[in-house]
Amino acid sequence: MNKRITRVLRLLFVFLCMNLVWYIVYLLMNHPILPSPGSVYKAMFQLEGREVLLNVGYSLLRILEGVLLALVIGLLIGLLMGRSPLWNKLLDPVVYLTYPIPKIALLPVVMLFFGLGETSKVLMIMLILLFQIIISVRDGVKAIPENTYDVLTSIGAGTVQKFWNVTLPGALSVILSTIRISLGTAISVLFFTEIYGTEHGMGYFIMDAWLRLDYPEMYAGIMLFSLVGFVLFLLVDLLDYKFMKWRR
């Protein structure tokens, strides 16, 4: 418990230092494109609560949908490739060829096919995450020693039982670390997709403030967006803590 408090204190201290650096730069620059921390926080607290909630909610929902979709599809394909050599041989070239494509470059294509609405935003996030999840699930499943299944096989466990008791928990740690790594990319992509065709979401909010030359509000939006990312990161940490107890 004490450790946790010192960790939180350390984080707070670093946060304060960053604000201090920001303030010093602000003093040195003395230009409206970089407002002082104080005026940004003031702008943040002057925002209408309902509006902020709506924007944050939209962004979170898109990320959540994209992550879930990528998880479901990625788990299925990754498991198939991890457990069956035949499927691995068939799908490996596909993954190998499509993995290096910078998915963000597909943004216009996705928008052409699925319009400017919600679908294309969620699909973009899914595309970013999907291939990394497939690859990590496949490798994670392959890394489970074959004899881990022995005892369950000998007592007549079925495929589903083996999946829930061995394959999924065995691959979970790689899945969690993949999500942690690709979450950052997913949030960046979300920002891009929210510039177009929507009037909700943090990306829209930030660009809107930028166009209105309301810099304190723009920075406030960036801070809030970062906060959303931070909360998502904490969420993954929480899942890790809950499901990875056995490794400690």
Add this chain to the structure above:
Amino acid sequence: MSSSRISGLCIQELQVEYKSGQVALGQVNLTLPEHGIYTIIGPSGSGKSTLLRAIAGLLPNYTGELLFNGKPVHDKDILVGLVPQNYGLLPWKTVHGNIQVAMKITGAAGGDKAEREARITHWLSSMGIADLADRYPLSLSGGQQQRVAIARAFAILPQIMLLDEPFSALDAVTREALQQIFLDNWLAHPATALFVTHDVDEAILLGQRIIILPAGKADSIEVLDNAAVFGMKHEEKRGSNEFFEQTKRIRKVMQEKW
């Protein structure tokens, strides 16, 4: 008399080949009475583990017949409790969870939750690890993990128990304590048991008969009767004359066949 009427585990003309066509296990003919325990000893590569894996249903490709009380061993209602050398515990489940999942899969205790919990508690305490129920396997010592694996094998109340060098990774003191615990529990719940070991002493201490696998696949299996030692009190076995005689006999077979 048809062999299918023999009670116990009946292994007929069992032979296992690797995919390359190389023989992994030469022909084995063996009958183990129900409620009997035989130890198997043999040099590395003689097919000890292969034999157990075939009975456990982990090898799809073998020729010959495996029957238990006249029914195929891989029948749904014949339960096999396996204790592998690496303990075979799921690291992401607690001690309690490991036993629970095995009982759930086999439908032990008739799916009754209270009954299942009572049995888990019973087996954990008879293995002397009741206080470890909520720990994860990676935080346990080898001896403790093997106790869990044995508790799990007993908890599903199997007709057949297969133990693949369960104590070979443990230090001598822990090994002897576990041999005693295992035997006590087996005597209370005598499943048909095959116990593979590479330790001559262990083979004599735990088996009613001792099966010696030859190094050459074409050679025949040697079966030694060990009833004299098996009938003694466990703590008196090691000092007895019969134990010493048995050791000499096994060493002689080992010299000839290994």
